[in-house]
Amino acid sequence: MDSTVRDHDLAYDVFSRNCPSRGALEHVTGRWGSLTITALYDGTFRFNELRRRVDGVSEKMLSQTLHALERDGLVHREAQAGNPPRVDYELTPLGREVAERLLSLIQLLEDRMDEVLLAQGRYDESRGGR
């Protein structure tokens, strides 16, 4: 094994602004990336189905998000023959692993939102209300 391969654990570091892993992290955590990936954890979706699931996303933003995730190898895009042609989106195996991590984070936040809302109330009160 040469040293380039052996050192990869050290070589990729999201804290370095020029490391490609930072871009990948931004794609999966960005405003729509995390919701798109976790929505796809439930199965295969067409574009408009996915758009309904990710409440609030624009057509343009969902399209950009899906292209970035496809390029990173996290989402698989399958064009089906037919008239009109049908395009399905699903997670790749790596995409599913990423989705599991995101779901664990989302579950934690949903479970603890009472605590978050209390903290927000205390913070706003200490600053004279908002």
Added chain:
Amino acid sequence: MDSTVRDHDLAYDVFSRNCPSRGALEHVTGRWGSLTITALYDGTFRFNELRRRVDGVSEKMLSQTLHALERDGLVHREAQAGNPPRVDYELTPLGREVAERLLSLIQLLEDRMDEVLLAQGRYDESRGGR
């Protein structure tokens, strides 16, 4: 237990654009939120120490990020007496739980970056290069 409390698992849903949990998710996954929280997992930092760790963040963005995380109850800000006064930032217990989920996601991406870079290469090639 009244039904409001009992139904909380259903009540909070990041997929609904108006649910407060979506805002909390955006704070911890936003461009700088995820890096700031995971950096703080290593201990207590002063503002400028943290800014050096989160390579590329501006003073304004780090300040906004810390305020949002403090308001959500994920980061604790402690002003120490002294001249000049010193301000320390550290994670709350809930912040540490969030950081653990984010670290698991970051570790996965760093470990699998070779696979991501290969996918990017294939994607770009199939579109005639970039």
